[in-house]
Amino acid sequence: MKRNKITKNFSRLFLGICVLASVTSCTDLEVDGTDALILDANDSNFQGVADPASFIDNSYNTLNGYIGNQADLFAMSEVTTDAALIPTRGADWGDNGIWRQLHQHNWSTQHSFILNTWNQWNTLHFQSAQLLSPLTTLTTEQEGDAQFLRALGMWVVLDNYGQVPVRDPELTLFDDPIVLRGQEVVDQITTDLEAAINNLPAGGPGTGNSRGTKAAARYLLAKVLLNSHIYTSSTPDVADMNRVVSLVDEIEAEGYGLVSGYFDIFREQLDNETIWFIPTAVGNRIWNGLHYNQAPEIAGGGWNGFSTLASYYDLFEGDPNTNVLGSGQEERRGYVPTEGTPFTGDAGTSDSGNFPGFESGSNVGFGFLIGQQYEIDGTPLNERGGSPLIFERDYVDASGTPNLINNSETTGIRIMKYNPRYGGFTGHEIFFRFSDAHLMKAEAIMRSGGDPTAMVNELRVIRGATPLGSVGEQELLDERGRELYAEFWRRNDLVRFGQFTADWELKASQHVNDNTRNLFPIPASQIILNPNLTQNPGY
Secondary structure, X not given: XXXXXXXXXXXXXXXXXXXXXXXXXXXXXXXOOOOOOOOOOOOOOOOOOOOHHHHHHHHHHHHHHHHHOOOHHHHHHHOOOOOOEOOOEOOEOOHHHHHHHHHHOOOOOOOHHHHHHHHHHHHHHHHHHHHXXXXXXXXXHHHHHHHHHHHHHHHHHHHHHOEEEEOOOOOXXXXXXXXXXXXXXXXXXXXXXXXXXXXXXXXXXXXXXXXXXXXXXXXXXXXXXXXXXXXXXXXXXXXXXXXXXXXXXXXXXXXOOOOOOHHHHHOOOOOOOEEEEEEEEOHHHHHOOOOOOOOHHHHXXXXXXXEEOHHHHOOOOOOOOOOOOOOOOOHHHEEOOOOOOEOOXXXXXXXXXXXXXXXXXXXOOEEEXXXXXXXXXXXXXXXXXXXXXXXXXXOEOOOOOEOOOOEOOOEOEEEEOOOHHHOOOOEEEEEEEHHHHHHHHHHHHHHOOOOOHHHHHHHHHHOOOOOOOOOOHHHHHHHHHHHHOOOOOHHHHHHHOOOOOOOOOOOOHHHOOOXXXXXXXOOHHHHHHOOOOOOOOOO
C-alpha cells in the first residue's frame, strides 16, 4: 500500500479547548493535566518551543491523567462494551445517566467524556506539532518523542472519531484547522512512527519503559496497521499484515516476550511483558469496583461501581457460579480468597493493622470476584444493610427485572486486575503489553490467510488454559477478551471484528446492529467552531 508522507511543515494540529474538564463519579484519584499549552486566539507569532525537554516532560505527564482516569478514554473503551458497566445502586453512580448512556450506546454529541477525550488527545498531538515545527530545535531523541506522541494523539482521535483536525502552530486560532480522514491520516501516523522507531532509544524490557521507546513505537505502528482497513473502509492489506508480523518480531528480538504469573504482570516490578507503562496511580482500577466494606484499612473501602457482564465472565474456563480456588478456573479468571495471606514481607505488601500477621488487603481476590466475599480472618463479609456480601451475576431492580437502575449493593461480578495488597495507589499502569503484540501477530497471520492456532495456544498454555483445536475470528476475539480485559482495548477489538454493535445485556434495543455507533460523535461545540469537521452519521 502506497504511503504518502505529509511533511511536518504542512501538519496543522488542533489546540484543545481551554480547560480539559472531567466528570467522574464518587472518587477519582487522577486529575487531568491542566498545564497544556494555551495560546491567545490572536497569537500568530509562534517562535518555536524554547525548552523542548520540559515541554516533552509535560506532554508525558499529561498522560497520567488521560490513562489513569476512570472516565473519558477508559470509559469509552470499556464501558461501551460487554466488558464493563456501572449500574445505579441506590443513588450511587447515577450521575444523570452518564455511565448508563455509554453501556446502552445512548450517548449524545454533548456527552462530557466524549468531549473531554476529544480535547485531551487533540491537545497532545498539537503540542507535539509545536515541537516538530521547523522553529523548534530538537535533539534526535526529542524528535522521536514528539513523533511518537503526535502519532499517539492522532491515532486515539482517529480510532474514536474517524477524523482528525490539524493546525499549523504558526497560524492563529481564528484559522480553521484542516481535517484529515481515512488513508491520509493513517499515512501521517505511519510516517511519524517509522521516524520515531529510528529516533527513539532502544530501552528494552526491565529498563523503566515509562517513556517512548523503539518497542513502543513498533507496537503502536502494529496497532495502527492492524486496524487500518477499518479507518479506510477497505479490506485488510496483506502488506500491512506482513508489516505487523515483522514489527512484533522486532519487539521480541529486543527481549520482550510472554511471561508466566499473569497477575504479577500488574505489580510495580518490571518484567519482560511490559512494553510501556504510565506512572499513574492504579487506584481507579482497584477501588471503583470493590464494595464499600472491602479493604477499608487501605483506602476507606471501595466505591462499588464498575462491574462486568456474566457473559464476559463466561468466556473463561471454570464454574460459572463460583470462583474460589479449585473451581476449575484458568489463571486469568483469578480467584476469590476465603481468607487472607500470611505476611511474608513480599515486595509492595504490608502487615495488616487490623489483622496482624496477614498481608493488608489480601482478602481481595484477583480477576473476577463473584459470590461470597471474605474478611482477612475468613469471616464472611456483609454489605451495609447486613446481608451477605455476595456478588451476583445479574443486574436486577427491586422487582427482579433486568435493569441498570435501582440495583442493590451486590449486583454484578467485579474485576480486580491490579490488587490493593500491593499498594492501593501504586504508580504503574500498563498501556502497551507484549501479549497484545503476540495476539496482534496471530491476527495478522489469520487475516493474510494463515493459521493462528499455534500462537494462540502458546499463550493459553502459559496462562493455564486448555489449548484450542482451531482458532478462527471468534476464538481470536474471545482470547483477546480473556487476556486484555480492563486494558483499554475491548471497544477497538469489537469494532475491528465487527461486533461492537452486537446485542448484549442491557444495551438499548434501538442501537443493536446500529453501525453508526462504531464511531463517537464529533462534540457539538467543535462542529460549531470548525466548519471543516463533518458530523459522523447517526448524530
